Amino acid sequence: xxxxxxxxxxxxxxxxxxxxxxxxxxxxxxxxxxxxxxxxxxxxxxxxxxxxxxxxxxxxxxxxxxxxxxxxxxxxxxxxxxxxxxxxxxxxxxxxxx
Amino acid sequence: xxxxxxxxxxxxxxxxxxxxxxxxxxxxxxxxxxxxxxxxxxxxxxxxxxxxxxxxxxxxxxxxxxxxxxxxxxxxxxxxxxxxxxxxxxxxxxxxxxxxxxxxxxxxxxxxxxxxxxxxxxxxxxxxxxxxxxxxxxxxxxxxxxxxxxxxxxxxxxxxxxxxxxxxxxxxx
Numbered sequence: 001x002x003x004x005x006x007x008x009x010x011x012x013x014x015x016x017x018x019x020x021x022x023x024x025x026x027x028x029x030x031x032x033x034x035x036x037x038x039x040x041x042x043x044x045x046x047x048x049x050x051x052x053x054x055x056x057x058x059x060x061x062x063x064x065x066x067x068x069x070x071x072x073x074x075x076x077x078x079x080x081x082x083x084x085x086x087x088x089x090x091x092x093x094x095x096x097x098x
Numbered sequence: 099x100x101x102x103x104x105x106x107x108x109x110x111x112x113x114x115x116x117x118x119x120x121x122x123x124x125x126x127x128x129x130x131x132x133x134x135x136x137x138x139x140x141x142x143x144x145x146x147x148x149x150x151x152x153x154x155x156x157x158x159x160x161x162x163x164x165x166x167x168x169x170x171x172x173x174x175x176x177x178x179x180x181x182x183x184x185x186x187x188x189x190x191x192x193x194x195x196x197x198x199x200x201x202x203x204x205x206x207x208x209x210x211x212x213x214x215x216x217x218x219x220x221x222x223x224x225x226x227x228x229x230x231x232x233x234x235x236x237x238x239x240x241x242x243x244x245x246x247x248x249x250x251x252x253x254x255x256x257x258x259x260x261x262x263x264x265x266x267x268x269x270x271x
Contacts, residue, residue, distance in 0.1 A: 001221060002106055002147060009110045009143070011205040013117055013136075015198050020121035022194030026184050028126055028172060032133050035164065036117055039140055042156075046149045051218050054227065057237055058245050060152050064159050065252045069259030071164045075171045076266035082175050083269070089183070 006047035014040035027078050027088040031071070038067045106146050113139035124184055126172045130165060137161040148224040150233050 017040060020033030042060045049056025078088055085092055116135035123129045137160045144153035172178065186194065228236045241249055 002102070005106065005110065006143070006147065009114065011202065011208075012114055015202040015205070016114070016117045016121055018201055019194055019198035022197055023186050023191050024121070024184060025186060026126060026177070028168065028175075028177065029121075029129050029184070032129060032168060033121060035160070036120065036133065036136065039137065039160070042152075043140060043143060046144050046147045046152060048213070049149065050147055050224050051221075052213060053219060054224070054236055054240055057149050057152050058241055060149070061155065061237070061241065062248060062252060064155060065256060068159055068164055069255055071167055072259050072263040073266065075167060076263040078171060079175070079267045088175065088177065091183075 001050070003047055003051060006043060010040045010043040010047065013037075013043065025090050027081070027090055027093070028075075030090070031074055031078070035067060035071065038063060102146060106143065109139045109142040109146070113143065125179060126177050127169065130168050130172060133168075134161050134165050137165070148228065150228075151237050 014037050017033045017035075017037035020036065021030050024030055024033065042063055045056040045060045045063070047056075049060075081093060082088055087093075113136050116132045116139065120129050120132035120136060123132060137156060141153040141156040141161070144150070144156060185191065224236075230236075231239060
């Protein structure tokens, strides 16, 4: 069974995504890292679906739908911010900073 | 060492390596293309884990639709070159990597927590279900029976996302 190695790969993939969110400044790349984390969770669901039933695969289906919606809305927000600020660098998007 | 283990190892290394490159490349276009490689390798891993239909969806939805959307926005905003200041400084880099390492340690503890024996299905039951109901049928039947309400709510969510994306991205309504 591949359950153990798959969970290890998913954990490493998730941590890479978290590291990307923490060390990058480009809003679009941070978005891509969020997608990477969602993919890592999908891998976990698929791995457990093998031993716990087909519900895991159905959850991956829902995660994909939500991720697609999130990408569309998120990129629209990035477009709107770029139109306003002429940049996607997160250092310049600090309206809520005290 | 069976063939499955070897293929799993190859695609796992490919997925992790391209994920690291996706995070570390300066140019957003290169980042997006490495993410596509990660998603293709994950689709291959899904096939090895008896989820062929989800693997097809992964290639169609993620590597196809979502990543094309990302590349489209990158090119629309003309971000192809990538700024020199795209990564944080030494302090931010250290803090980020330490926090990520801490998270990995926490996840490593969770690895020992296997699901209880009682709810576990016998090995090979997934392949058996797919033999009886077909690759798509094994997912479609529960999706349209037990998970019908969430499925319909998903359609409303997608409609809301379509409307929201148009409202946000349009210059003047």
